[in-house]
Structure formats: C-alpha cells, structure tokens
Amino acid sequence: MYHIYKNLLLLLSCLLPASLIYAMQPANHYQVRTVAFYNVENLFDCTDDVATRDDDRTPNGKDQWTEPRYQLKLEHIAQVLSQIGTSVTGSAPDFIGLCEIENRAVLKDLIKNDKLLPFDYGIIHLDSPDERGIDVALLYKKSVFIPSDFKSHRLLLFNAEGYRDFTRDQLVVTGFLDGEKISLIINHWPSRSGGVTKSSILRITAAQLNKKIIDSLMQWDSTAKIISMGDLNDNPKDPSLKRVLHTTLKPQSTDTFHLFNPMEHLFKKGVGSLAYRDQWHLFDQILVNNNLIPSQTQGYRLWKVRVFAPKFLITSKGRYKGYPFRTYAGGTYTGGYSDHFPVYAFLIREIPSD
Secondary structure (H helix, E strand, C coil), X not given: CHHHHHHHHHHHHHHCCXXXXXXXXXXXXXXXXXEEEEEEEXXXXXXXXXXXXXXXXXXXXXXXXXXHHHHHHHHHHHHHHHHCCHXXXXXXXXXXXXXXXXXXXXXXXXXXXXXXXXHCEEEEECCCCCCCCCXXXXXXXXXXXXXXXXXXEXXXXXXXXXXXXXXXXXXXXXXXXXXXXXXXXXXXXXXXXCCHHHHHHHHHHXXXXXXXXHHHHHHHCCCCCEEEEEECCCXXXXXXXXXXXXXXXXXXXXXXXXXXXXXXXXXXXXXXXXXXXXXXXCCEEEEECHHHCHHHCCCCEEEEEEECCCXXXXXXXXXXXXXXXXXXXXXXXXXXXXXXXXXXXXXXXXXXXX
C-alpha cells in the first residue's frame, strides 16, 4: 500500500502544483496530557483528629468549619480542577498534584463530586507527620496512567533547640502514562514562617532531599522522565532551586546535572501564583529533567506551562482585590477557593499517521 501511495504522489507531482502535493502528505497528530498542581488551602473535613492540630477546622473551632462550608469548598475545588487545561485538551487534567489536604477521606469526597466523577480519578496518598495534619497527594486518570510504585520520603528537620520539626513528606509516584514510564514527585516545602532568611535553610534541606530522589531515579534508569512539582515556598531564582536543584531557564542547557524550570520565564514576566503584601510570588512550580526536553527525547515531552487564573478565582473587591479568592482572608470566612492559583503543564507526543 505504501508503494502505491508513493507512486501516486510521483504521478501527481507532474500534474499538480507543489503546494497542493504538500497538503496531501500524511499529517502528524499529537497527543496532549495535562499535569496540574494546586495548593487547595487547608482542605479539611469537619471531624476533630486528636492526633493533629486541626482544632481550628472544626465546627466549634476558631474557623467554625461546618459541613456546609466543607461541601462548598469541595464544590469549588472540583470546579477549578475540572477546568484546568480544557481549552487545549477538552478534558480535566490527567495528573493532579495536591497539597494542604487533611487525609484520604477528603480526597474521596473530592473525586466523587459531579464535576470530577466522570474522569474516574485514582488516589495516591500517604500520611505525613506534619503537625497540622496536612499532606500531599496525587490524583490520576485511571484510563491513561497505571502506577507501578509509590513511596513517601521523609523530610527530617530540626529547630534551633534540636527538636524535630514535623513537616510534609515528598511523595514519589512512578508508573506508565499511555505505556510510557514516568515519575512524579509531589512537594510542599517548609513555609517562610519566622522570616525568609531564617527559614531558608529548611527549604534548602527540602531541595536536597528532592535532588537526592531525582539523582536516585536517574541512577536507576538514565532514561527516566521526571516531573517534580509543588508549592516550594520559594521563587524560581531562590537558592533552593538555583544552587541545590541547579535549575535553568534554558532547556538547551539541561543535562543530567540540571533541571529545566519553565516557570522561571513566567516569573520574569511578573506572573505569580500567590500574592503577599502586594508582591506576587511564584511558589507553585513544575520542574522537569532533561529526558522531557523536546530536543532530547522521544515520546512525551514538555510543551508549555501556565498559571490558571480565570476571573472567578480572583478577588473582585476590597483590601485583597486582585489576589487569589481564598476561603479565609484576614481571619474572616470569605467562601472563596484558595490563596494560591493552580499551575499546569502540557506534555505532548507525536503520533504519526498511517
């Protein structure tokens, strides 16, 4: 059949203009998958967990966290997640990294929401020792991804007095995306509480753990495709990324020693995922290793990244006008979504026509 098609093109080339012949060539098609990350700002249920400091998020706690407020929060988060990347793919994300979720139960409630139920998400979640009881997790479409291994890596931190500072684990998930092996790391690094300079060492330690995980994955398999995403509580140019993870904004400079940080381009343009004291920060980031750089890989590769900030996610008036429309602002319940915007990336691969 190929020879018949080839001879037909040769014959037509003698009779038709070259531009028309080119248009008749078999076209390449592309498959696009969406990877998203969202800090959902304290997605807690209403039940008091005696093992964690969740008292504020209970009906009788400071936040007066009631069942109707919880259900509205679920509805809001599902609304956001169901719309990320749809202008390109027509569907909700294939992967969703989450942070500031309390437990597996809230994830089950989330994926049962009418807006997410049709996508049949699976859950990967392991409890972290964080004092507030918040964890990281991964949602994935069962139709496109088959997990083969997952593990949480403990981040050991100690305060000035030598006591353990309990925080979030880093979750590593490896599996097969449309038959192609890929690893994802979900992060929520220590906050800037106590000041940026004083707390910087905590995020440097988190970056060191992340670097160790990535190096281990690459040592095990030099062709590993790795995505590290999360709320890093640092901007793309901070030492934890530049000096520890060796991130670069030039994909052509990415090798086994460096990570490509496409978010740095957005940050240079003034794009942020959260605002604090009238300054935008891009703490929520998606990093990839060199095996996802277009010039260096076959199969899925990074296409582009974005911050998802539609109008309904932005505070429309008042003191925090222009900021992310959050659930609580200044200690007052506002019924919004989160104090962060989600970020997302498209992975793309070419599918040649027959």
